[in-house]
Amino acid sequence: MSEQHEHEHEHEHGSGHGGHGGDGTMGLHGMLLFGEGALYLSHLPMFQRPHNFQVILEVGFDEAAGEVLSADRESGGQGLYTFEPEEFHITELDPGGDGPERSSIEGTIYRGHFERGGLPIARAVAEVRNVVYFKKLDVGAGHVADQDLAYLCFGRAGQLHFVHRITAKPDFDQVLAARLVPGTVTDMAGRPVGEDVTRDFDHAVPVEFQGRRDTPQFRLSPKETAEGAFFATIAPQGFHGFRVQVETDRELYLELRELGSG
Template sequence: MKLSLLFPLAISLAALSACTDPSVANKAVAAQNSEISATASAAVHGMVIFGTDTLFVSHIPMYMSPHDYQSIMQVKISHPTSDALAVYQKALGTSGKQTLFTVRPKPFVLPNLLNGKISSFTADLYKGNFEQGGKVVLSNVTVTVEENLYTTQLSKSTAAVDALTYIPVETADSSYLVHQISAPNNFDHIVQIQWLNKGSNSTADFPSTVDETSPINVEPLPVKEEIVFKTFSVADKEANRLQAGQYFSVSEDGTIAETATATGAAFRVVSDFYCTQGPDFYNLCD
């Protein structure tokens, strides 16, 4: 299933601030990944998995090699004797709200996945966080990358960004916002949203900047070459993160502001299902 929308997004809670060039804060992953993979070692790379019919994984990073990548990928899952997607969907339930699922892969070299040298890995699927009491739903699942949506290499010297920034990940059946990670004291955060006024979901509605540097451009994994960033007027702090129950409206000039009720709202935050604190992204957000 093709994405109906994909570009890093930030939303203004009051007035749209000056757009921030994310390349200043984050170093894009380029073709040099082939050199990184030559020296990187195999490791367990935990990931959050989310979605309903179309699935995505978000790598849980750390600010040290070989874990120093924020990466969001569209994936499919399979199993030799079970319908892996059906097993996941049954565990997810029918409430319509995303809950936390993670995958614990067998050790592999992450840059090899990012640069296309490999396209799949084997993992155990957990309901909850596999490092914090999660329960195995299905073991030995094959996770195959269909598209590398966003990849950025992180560093302890990565500069903080001024404005709260999220990366939208959307299909016909589900919409999510993934927080763009910058400096080591940042946070990893994913929320599910519901569009109430789909007409607001358009690039034409938002003033934008464009980062023309492709996050990664090595076949066979297709990669988004143009990334549009937009900024909240609030600081990029954990306390300002999006939370379940919030409503947001979109004005004609592209400003997105929180509203008290659903009246006039463009979207609402349905589920705030994952948030951990840097630099190791283990402890839960306050």
């Protein structure tokens, strides 16, 4: 199920300067909530401060909120879920240096988009179990349209997610459930290696789909199979980088307008 949403209104909150280290990143940093066994929050970014961060977190909710979320999904709420946190400095999640300063985030879980008629279902405390990805976006950079289409791969073996890697305006935010097709692994030169790469990816690794431009028109689609190049990942036999067929399943989220592509 594909969802397109905008979230301009949240950015009126807490966008002043000062605060944590004087970096002016205090704000209402709305997030997409997805995942089955492992749960993830993905910040809904914009190319304006203080929301110019692409951040993906693995989280766990307190018992009461987790039970409400599970029950809501079982009763038919299999679509979009979002998390509206209380205002905080997003740089408190930066894993650089000695690690993130923030270990939990308080907020409200919504069925649907919290700014587009979503239904609040539970107050919650999200425990930050792992910072999967954290990157500050350059608000002044221009997108290089002829660069290769690139995603971030993470998740548990058999339950992987691909999130479009956001770089510069105009861009797009997209989240897909996907898997790596067994028996299709080759080295970067295209030679079969005779091993699979079914594994957990605790931290996001970059994947390029070479020959496809990094624009919304060439994005991955649900139920598609395409060759991805894990150019920065060590393969099972120890060599640097590998190629593998990626089979997409559902598109969990798509946003064009907020990042200037709509």
